[in-house]
Amino acid sequence: MRLMIRGVFWFGLYLALILSPLLAGAVLFDPAQATSSFVYIAIACGYIALALMATELALVSRFGGVAGAFGLDSLLQFHREIGITSLLFAIAHPLFLVIDGAYPIRVLTPSVAAPWPLTVGIAAFIAALLVVGLSVYRRHLRIPYEVWQVSHGLLSIVLIGFAGAHVLGLGRLAAHPVVRVIWIAYLAIFIWMFVRYRLIRPLLQWQHPWEVVENREEHGHSTTLVLRPTGHAGFTFEPGQFAWIGFGRTPFAFTQHPISFSSNGDIPSHDGTIAFTIKRLGDWSQEIVPAVQPGTRAWVDGPHGVFTIDREEGAGYVLIGGGVGITPLYAMLQAIETRGDVRPVYMFHAANDYDDLTFREEIDAMAERMDNLTLVNVLLRAEDDWDGERGFVTADILTRYLPPRLFRRFQYFICGPGPLMDAMEKVLPAIGVSGERVHTERFDMV
């Protein structure tokens, strides 16, 4: 309930932030600035576009309250979809000006003679196209994640700076002092968020360094890094949560990666050691991570995430994982065992083949120890002597193992490739599981 109240509060605040410049512009509208309806539409679209873009950073800058209410993966998705939405409103802005004929088309194209507020507006528009376009098509363009992350941040600064100058230098509504003050406050908040995100937060991290103590190979082309806090006690985390990690002499590097904990946060007299398991998928995970040596300085920003069994009440748990998506589910299993939780647990572990079953020995051993754990391995390509399930995780496989009727009262946690999660989000409601009991974790946004 508290989470819901927090969610309603933050959502209401977000709506107020987006609409308040437009509302102030309408209330304080000076009739001397009168123009045509199409220009009003263009102005309103521009205001909403800039307000959406200026608040985008707040969604992903890891504010505890916001992330705690919605979950960082949901916020990342919201950030992405709202980014596309804001671009559509930004496109509508010049489009309606041209339709109206208020400005000749040549004024809306870059030229030396153009007024500077128009020039910076055009620059902001191009920056918006790049910010959204490079994010949506990063994979098609084969842009490395690290390069994209740096360019995304820099282009966003250019975008907000130029767009703010455009509104203040040209804005019809921003002629009113109150509206100007509102926009200046927005820009100041954006700068503060950026400074907090890129300067203050790393400074705080700097006081809490970590050290890599082990780097070991895992099945499924994965690597587990074990980290130990240096000069501090570390932190506890809920099973299923994740943290942003990076390496280097300082935590000021732009590139940090969200990785789920694969260790147990519930070990009694925990020494602070934590582990992350990373699949070799991109440049960072293929080249940097396997080469990390014990003793390497690491920086950890966490814990984050609401994909955890600690926040969902149920009569039992069903954990459905594929590939390296097994990592947070493995952390959940460890916590359930440590706590002596006797509620039934069903794990469906999907992989391409037997060698891809990350943590298979560890989970097999847990299945031996835990009477309440039912382990079902599902392989896409299996040897003839494979006695487990074959193919994909389907409704047929699920209903064959899950207890009739009681399965509707379980909580379902799914992590893995997109198609697996998409399929489960259709299959589970189809067999009678309430959507509120289905939880997924998606970070593969760009």
Next chain:
Amino acid sequence: MHHRIVSRVVILLVALFIAAVALFTVAATARSRPMAAATHRQENPHADIERTLECVECHTVGLGTVPVTHRSYATPTCDSCHRRSPRVLVPHSIAMGDSRCLLCHGDPTRDHGIPLGHLAYETRECLLCHPVAPDRATRQPPPAGLSRAYAMRIPHPLGGFFEDCLFCHQIGAERGSLPDNHRYFEVEVCTECHKPADTEE
């Protein structure tokens, strides 16, 4: 499941934002209707010879001739939007003297009235930009300069009770008031310009 909820929330927000755009447009249009015509994009009435290098020498924000939204524009950009149009020439003699233009042209709401953007100019400045048309230099101005205004036609008889125009048409009266620029006219001269509706000049 959360990601579907997020997508639905985004769709809901888009609908909300579109509604906000529509509401803003309606509100702004309603508030600006009386001014809309006056503030439509103006053409540049100046010929090359009378243009200065800096438009803002004359068109300053302080004088109200440059919209506040244009305050950041440099002069070379004026032409980008404001097409040049033929300048307005005075189509009659100026025998009355250049200090009395506003006597006839002072009301922006009347035919040949001074444009709203010119209200801050001194009378003596009119002829700087509006010289007399050479082919009409000897022509007399229409009566009181109100050539086609509705007021030049008197819609009632002038006998009896109506002989004293000022009995009804007083300066400052709520009904039937005289324009402010008629303040110094004597009642005897009214009919020099204003004819009963059924008479011709």
